[in-house]
Amino acid sequence: MIKVLFVCLGNICRSPMAEAVFRDKVQHAGLNQKIEVDSAGTGDWHIGHPPHEGTRKKLDDIGISYEGMKGRQIRSEDFTDFDYIIAMDESNQRDIEDLMDRSGQAKVIRFMSLLNDEPSKSVPDPYYTGNFDEVYELVNKGTEALLQMIINEHLK
Template structure:
């Protein structure tokens, strides 16, 4: 039985992508699919390597009862293109950076997170590091992760 592998990517890997990793991981556990879906996150930049999620992300995850234990920022590597089935960019800038870093390696599909929520009419998940609006980001992440889980469930069922 194949494990489906998902990597969320933002700029520094302390706000949006670890939030998405934690939310999506909880959803896979709640759905009984933690043994079938692997989840991680990374950043395209190297400023925060080894650091835990941003205080705003931690505070919000705590409020929603979602664990972020063990999450530490890491930088996207070229070999991530070989390791993940799906790489989810939190915005267009990072989508371009991902493609530049992994090149044509492996079979990873790269999508932008907001493509999961086309009805919202926005292309990018806003960066709360700059906006301070962690609640807005959480709302988008929650809805997008639910859609992503439904998509992956269909793919796993078709195997």
């Protein structure tokens, strides 16, 4: 089982959107028995809360489920339980790497590196910008690239 964890600051906007979109892609590819998906935040402000209403609205508009998703904070065991930890921005990546026990197996990847860093190095935080459409476009392209990478590296 390949395990993927998406991480942003509060785990209510970007990382749950990426989790839901990636989970949908995994299901449509018939790989839900081979790939497990979750999300977390580096901060603890939204533990137990559902995704942000902007994330929920965007996912509703495109017909992707977020049922049962609740915010949680990244934990030390995530570094050994997950194969990939995907940071939604540079600050999240630094925070993750600061927390990570070097014995962990997880490979930390900055999300935008999946898209060759274009147009920026970070997925903009819609909590501040309100632009959930832009975030979805990036998340949709990046999760497609991630799925192809995992298939090529582990499932061929």
